Amino acid sequence: xxxxxxxxxxxLMYKYIWLVPLLPLAGAAINGILGRRFRFSEQLxxxxxxxTVALSFIISLTAVVSYGFGSGEAQWPKPYxxxxxxxxxxxxxxxxxxxxxxxxxxxxxxxxxxxxxxKGKASLLNIQWSYQLDPLSCxxxxxxxxxxLCIFVFATGYMHGETGFYRFFAYMGLFMFSMLVLVMGSNxxxxxxxxxxxxxxxxxLIGYYFNKQEAANASRKAFITNRVGDFGFMLAIFGVIxxxxxxxxxxxxxxxxxYPVEPLGHWGLMSWxxxxxxxxxxxxxxxxxxxxxxxxxMAGPTPxxxxxxxxxxxxxxxxxxxxxxxxxxxxxxxxxVVALVGAFTAIFAATIGITQNDIKKVLAYSTVSQLGFMxxxxxxxAFVIGIFHVMTHAFFKALMFLGSGSVIHGMHHEQDMRxxxxxxxxxxxxYLTFCAGWxxxxxxxxxxxxxxxxxxxxxxxxxxxxxxxxxVWLVGSIAAMCTAFYMTRLMAMTFWGEERFREHAHSMEHExxxxxxxxxxxxxxxxxxxxxxxSMWVPLVVLAVLATIGGFVGISTAFTGGTHxxxxxxxxxxxxxxxxxxxxxxxxxxxxxxxxxxxEYPPLSxxxxxxxxxxxxxxxxxxxxxxxxxxxxxxxWVFIIISLVVAGAGIGLGFLFYVxxxxxxxxxxxxxxxxxxxxxxxxxIDEFYGLAITRRTMDLARGVFEFDSQxxxxxxxxxxxxxxxxxxxxxxxxxxxxxxxxNTIANFVVSLMSPIVRAAQTGxxxxxxLVMVIGLLIAVALYFIKSS
Amino acid sequence: MIHLTPxxxxxxxxxxxxxxxxxxxxxxxxxxxxxIAAILFIIGVAGVLTRRxxxxxxMSIELILNAANLNFIAFSRYLQDTGRGDPLAGxxxxxxxxxxxxxEAAIGxxxxxxxxxxxxxxxxxxxxxxxx
Numbered sequence: 001x002x003x004x005x006x007x008x009x010x011x012l013m014y015k016y017i018w019l020v021p022l023l024p025l026a027g028a029a030i031n032g033i034l035g036r037r038f039r040f041s042e043q044l045x046x047x048x049x050x051x052t053v054a055l056s057f058i059i060s061l062t063a064v065v066s067y068g069f070g071s072g073e074a075q076w077p078k079p080y081x082x083x084x085x086x087x088x089x090x091x092x093x094x095x096x097x098x099x100x101x102x103x104x105x106x107x108x109x110x111x112x113x114x115x116x117x118x119k120g121k122a123s124l125l126n127i128q129w130s131y132q133l134d135p136l137s138c139x140x141x142x143x144x145x146x147x148x149l150c151i152f153v154f155a156t157g158y159m160h161g162e163t164g165f166y167r168f169f170a171y172m173g174l175f176m177f178s179m180l181v182l183v184m185g186s187n188x189x190x191x192x193x194x195x196x197x198x199x200x201x202x203x204x205l206i207g208y209y210f211n212k213q214e215a216a217n218a219s220r221k222a223f224i225t226n227r228v229g230d231f232g233f234m235l236a237i238f239g240v241i242x243x244x245x246x247x248x249x250x251x252x253x254x255x256x257x258x259y260p261v262e263p264l265g266h267w268g269l270m271s272w273x274x275x276x277x278x279x280x281x282x283x284x285x286x287x288x289x290x291x292x293x294x295x296x297x298m299a300g301p302t303p304x305x306x307x308x309x310x311x312x313x314x315x316x317x318x319x320x321x322x323x324x325x326x327x328x329x330x331x332x333x334x335x336x337v338v339a340l341v342g343a344f345t346a347i348f349a350a351t352i353g354i355t356q357n358d359i360k361k362v363l364a365y366s367t368v369s370q371l372g373f374m375x376x377x378x379x380x381x382a383f384v385i386g387i388f389h390v391m392t393h394a395f396f397k398a399l400m401f402l403g404s405g406s407v408i409h410g411m412h413h414e415q416d417m418r419x420x421x422x423x424x425x426x427x428x429x430x431y432l433t434f435c436a437g438w439x440x441x442x443x444x445x446x447x448x449x450x451x452x453x454x455x456x457x458x459x460x461x462x463x464x465x466x467x468x469x470x471x472v473w474l475v476g477s478i479a480a481m482c483t484a485f486y487m488t489r490l491m492a493m494t495f496w497g498e499e500r501f502r503e504h505a506h507s508m509e510h511e512x513x514x515x516x517x518x519x520x521x522x523x524x525x526x527x528x529x530x531x532x533x534x535s536m537w538v539p540l541v542v543l544a545v546l547a548t549i550g551g552f553v554g555i556s557t558a559f560t561g562g563t564h565x566x567x568x569x570x571x572x573x574x575x576x577x578x579x580x581x582x583x584x585x586x587x588x589x590x591x592x593x594x595x596x597x598x599x600e601y602p603p604l605s606x607x608x609x610x611x612x613x614x615x616x617x618x619x620x621x622x623x624x625x626x627x628x629x630x631x632x633x634x635x636x637w638v639f640i641i642i643s644l645v646v647a648g649a650g651i652g653l654g655f656l657f658y659v660x661x662x663x664x665x666x667x668x669x670x671x672x673x674x675x676x677x678x679x680x681x682x683x684x685i686d687e688f689y690g691l692a693i694t695r696r697t698m699d700l701a702r703g704v705f706e707f708d709s710q711x712x713x714x715x716x717x718x719x720x721x722x723x724x725x726x727x728x729x730x731x732x733x734x735x736x737x738x739x740x741x742x743n744t745i746a747n748f749v750v751s752l753m754s755p756i757v758r759a760a761q762t763g764x765x766x767x768x769x770l771v772m773v774i775g776l777l778i779a780v781a782l783y784f785i786k787s788s
Numbered sequence: 789m790i791h792l793t794p795x796x797x798x799x800x801x802x803x804x805x806x807x808x809x810x811x812x813x814x815x816x817x818x819x820x821x822x823x824i825a826a827i828l829f830i831i832g833v834a835g836v837l838t839r840r841x842x843x844x845x846x847m848s849i850e851l852i853l854n855a856a857n858l859n860f861i862a863f864s865r866y867l868q869d870t871g872r873g874d875p876l877a878g879x880x881x882x883x884x885x886x887x888x889x890x891x892e893a894a895i896g897x898x899x900x901x902x903x904x905x906x907x908x909x910x911x912x913x914x915x916x917x918x919x920x
Binding site: 761762763764765766769770773 | 833836837838912913915916917918919
């Protein structure tokens with residue numbers, strides 16, 4: 001696979017990407033193994049952790065620059081696979097492509113090309129440990145190491161004084177390693193290794209305060225829920241290997257592109273593989289049926305929530321979806337499923353977020369909701385925009401989580417927003433940076449969230465890849481309004497309004513951070529919030545800048561005259577080669593960056609010829625409007641304005657309820673009591689799972705235990721009893737019958753023979769010698785007789 | 789001269805006899821030694837089988853061994869005369885047998901003494917511990 005034929009001298013820059021995952025692992029190993037024994041100081045542990053991640057970030061940055069813009073450009077957009085540090089990891093030998101063979105037989109209705117026939121083909125499966133640099137992994141590398149670096153720096157301040165300081169950074173380093181293996185691996189099996197690795201680190205870090213029952217339960221819940229998803233993912237990997245005979249992305253993607261597209265309702269090979277992948281993505285990215293673990297995961301330390309449960313790990317599902325977009329695009333059914341799951345999760349989580357009082361819970365449901373948006377984007381075929389939202393979301397959600405961490409730190413480990421209020425006076429930097437995140441997530445121009453969310457909604461409205469685009473758009477817009485509303489509520493309850501923290505006596509044991517004794521130092525009043533140290537607000541500022549301007553890499557075409565400006569700096573142009581185009585049945589778009597039509601909107605480019613073609617998709621909102629105004633750009637502007645109005649309405653409602661007339665919220669909560677209760681109790685999903693799955697599983701376990709202890713053990717014990725009984729009978733038979741017979745016969749023979757034989761044994765040596773001599777004489781005599 | 793003839797004949801006769809004797813000394817007759825050895829061996833075996841005193845049995849065993857030794861020496865010389873084989877092998881073997889016999893005698897006498905102390909007898913017909 002080593003495609004390193006044409007490598008200039010600058011190729012050296014990205015020759016060392018194998019160091020990127022390795023460095024955090026080395027840091028984690030040093031901290032984890034030596035940190036406790038040699039009682040490393042916090043400066044040393046933090047230095048090692050931050051240093052290795054910073055180095056990783058620098059290597060990633062130089063590699064990406066060299067790959068996309070430097071002299072490594074010659075390679076672009078062909079994925080660069082490093083094999084220098086790689087080894088043949090699993091030389092599995094011949095694999096028969098059983099599934100691919102079976103696929104050859106049926107003729108799929110609507111398929112315009114025959115499936116490639118792989119008659120009994122067996123291929124050599126050799127899974128390599130190698131890293132891949134391509135447009136997609138570039139973005140994730142930079143996000144993971146860059147945002148990770150900010151969070152590591154923040155964590156050195158936030159975790160100050162914890163007893164398990166070294167443990168925390170060892171886990172975090174291990175997480176960085178796993179996440180980088182996940183996004184940089186060149187095959188599905190490596191992705192799975194990273195996938196499981198991040199799951200493990202998530203488990204370890206959620207359960208960081210393992211002496212808290214709540215955290216221990218949450219970590220188990222996260223792990224078990226993820227296992228459900230991993231099961232689907234594993235099946236999908238098996239399916240991929242059985243179908244394509246390889247797990248290397250480059251080969252899989254190339255082969256999958258040759259399969260026919262499976263129309264809506266047809267469950268072919270691609271749909272099943274995509275279903276497995278989707279289940280895996282749902283587990284990791286907390287989509288609707290498997291979302292329950294993410295809010296509980298907030299029991300971990302806040303930097304963990306920011307890094308793992310907002311910025312990086314939970315976006316692994318999106319990475320996987322985009323990585324396998326060829327497979328997904330070959331199954332229209334699964335595209336619809338992805339879009340609907342995403343849309344439902346978006347609104348579902350957003351409505352829960354409205355009523356939560358724990359600041360981290362609000363952000364957690366917000367994360368679930370935003371991940372729903374990303375799935376929605378992938379489902380409507382805008383994989384690029386999904387990844388764009390991953391990126392902007394990483395910026396602003398990491399920013400807000402760190403901001404909430406700063407608030408929690410400043411409030412002496414108080415997370416209940418009802419006990420906050422008016423904090424902007426005490427924590428100005430946190431407040432200002434949080435504002436950037438707030439405006440970004442609400443989708444206010446020109447903050448980063450606006451660009452990605454607007455693109456998602458626009459793509460949902462204008463898609464022809466799936467039907468029901470208008471429904472997805474509608475749901476997404478309502479979810480966006482809810483988002484704006486609950487984020488404004490969060491701002492109002494935390495930073496604005498009256499200061500409520502004095503009313504509530506602070507209790508140290510409330511958060512289980514009782515080991516943090518330094519907060520009781522006399523230099524400040526324990527009840528008045530304070531601004532966080534520099535190691536905490538510097539990352540906030542960096543992330544705030546990114547959250548503000550980060551969206552410009554995906555600036556909407558409506559602003560730039562219908563073209564994607566900026567060359568490869570534009571995320572659409574950058575990611576295009578990775579995305580399979582269902583229209584042209586090839587990767588990327590032919591007239592990249594020059595086309596009049598925005599390249600990422602295949603629906604519209606198909607519009608002229610395709611009224612009848614897209615008729616199967618039913619009502620299409622964007623097309624209806626476009627046919628009314630006769631301008632694509634104008635249509636886009638309509639949607640931009642709609643999304644801005646929606647965001648403004650959400651913010652306005654938030655202001656009205658929580659700033660202008662704070663009593664209003666309670667009035668409406670009482671008025672909509674059933675809805676409020678449902679939302680406050682998270683639609684009783686946890687209770688439902690507890691009743692329908694956990695309890696049933698326990699019942700099953702008890703039943704199996706009963707079966708085991710009664711029937712199986714009874715059987716075993718019964719067999720033992722039976723054996724004892726038979727052995728007793730046999731023993732008696734042996735003792736009295738067999739032995740008796742033997743003894744009788746022996747006695748008889750002995751009494752018969754012994755007088756005769758006994759006479760020979762005189763005991764006199766001379767007798768024996770005489771016998772010998774006589775024998776000798778006989779022998780000699782015989783000899784002579786014979787010879788004569 | 790004529791009266792000298794019988795004496796000369798006698799001298800010649802005697803001389804030829806001496807030469808024959810010398811010859812028989814130089815090249816002894818093997819069979820005579822073997823006969824002597826066989827006699828010695830039979831005396832020894834008879835002693836072992838018939839005597840009741842353990843010490844006498846011991847001496848008889850020595851006779852058997854010496855019969856064997858005599859055979860060794862005789863064959864050694866015989867082989868030397870006829871120029872076949874290694875002339876020294878038999879003699880060295882004899883030395884070995886003597887040494888082993890000495891050692892055996894030491895152990896055997898030790899056993900006899902131990903036996904006497906335990907059972908107050910060295911008469912073999914009274915020592916029948918191996919009887920059934």
